[in-house]
Amino acid sequence: MKKLTEPGRVMYSIGLIGLSIICFISKDFIVGRPPAWPASLNLNPALAYVSATILIILCLGIILRKSPVISALLIALLIFFLTVIRALFHFMNDWVNGYKAIALMGGALIIAASFLENKHNIIPNASMRDSRRRMLIIAGTILIAPFLIAGGYAHFKYADFVKDLIPAYIPFHLFWTYFCGVCLIAGGIGILMRPTIHLASLLCGIMIFGWFILLHVPRFVSNMNDASDRMGLCESFAFAGVFFTLAAITKRRKRIVINQE
Template identity: 50%
Template sequence: MPALLRPGRIIFGIGFIGLSILCILSKDFIVGRPPAWPATFTMSVSLGYITAVLLVLAAIAIIAIEQKGAAASLLIALFILVLSVPRHMVQFMNDWSNAYKTLALLGGTLIMAGSFLKDNAVVVPGWPVHEPLRKTMVTTGCLLVAVFFISSGYAHFKFADFVENFIPAYIPFRAFWTYFTGICLIAGGIGIVIPATRRPAAMLSGFMVLGWFLLLHIPRFIANTKDASDRLGLCESFIFVGIFFVLSVISVRHER
């Protein structure tokens, strides 16, 4: 098994276990930071608890039960598609950044599922998965992640002052890093869409996000463990590291 495949799955699973804990604390399904449910919807608490438990079980399967990894990844994808994406679409223009992030997390689960599938694998009885479908899942996942990365790179230029203030004061040349990482985000997004550059783009993007996780998200979380946004950012960044590590490995297979 290539070096980054299992670590990527473990990182991805741990990130979703963290998100499931935040779902319990928030008493809602908050993967992708969707807008609040309408006031008339009274089942958000029960939904948050139930989906959190299922997320934990799915994450454990991804980490430890290879035969169930594809089904577990697709279960998470289903939750995001049904419980987060529609809520974002209603208020897309008010929070397009998190809407794209939600789509990227959805895409990441498709990539993760594709990493477990082999030709003629059966996830649902009677529905064997063939190579063209697996490639379509991975390609779709790459497109969704790419849209988020490119839009995030654009945001580094449009909201440069905000991004610069987000960078801890102990990091020098914050203005430079704001624009440089914006360029890297755009390049990474474009790179994972092109099959010939997918592997290096995914690997470099994975290590870039890992750097942010260590240098930005952990210190911000430690400084204020009760900040909801920083707690989510900690888990989300870790998940994307796992997605990119896995993508960098399976890209070799899918390019053949």
């Protein structure tokens, strides 16, 4: 299961690099799909170009293991200041994307926590390292879980819209809409509880990666000019990476007891 850690980190980073490229195209920082800046603020496209460049550099830091903990934490801060704060002012009108922005920030904390398992990092003291790691995992899951639960609820509230997103070659659209809604809610609850966090995060990773392959890739290929489909492709890949990483770092180690006579 530890073999999932590195692919998960890379998937999250590649997903965010893809979103960074979309930032250049859209001339705005679109990670987490924040609302537009107030008309009185003339921040783009300069802010979009600078922030997207910084995000790419930080993602490369994770992939290449160049100060990866700091890189992941800075990604969380970048998303917080440029997306989450903007989303809070429009949360009641766009709560799904608000939760998504918060979840992407939480994902960065999970990625940071995964590097604290390695003794060769910025925190030499083992007990302090474990404490920081637990704190980041708890914070990350608390930030991600509401998005899963809200997403599951949205599958029921907006079932007619969601079922139309499913490709035509997949039968029983309404069934899969409700089924995935239940799975999202169960996953959100599951990652908050220690006995189920590993299994819940693993299953969420498999489910979302399945959506990436079966849903987002075909939609992107069929219409590469659709901004929402471009973001959905990158977001699903990034979230799958987060859950694979979380599954890897929360698997309980088996204790081997040796009886001495």
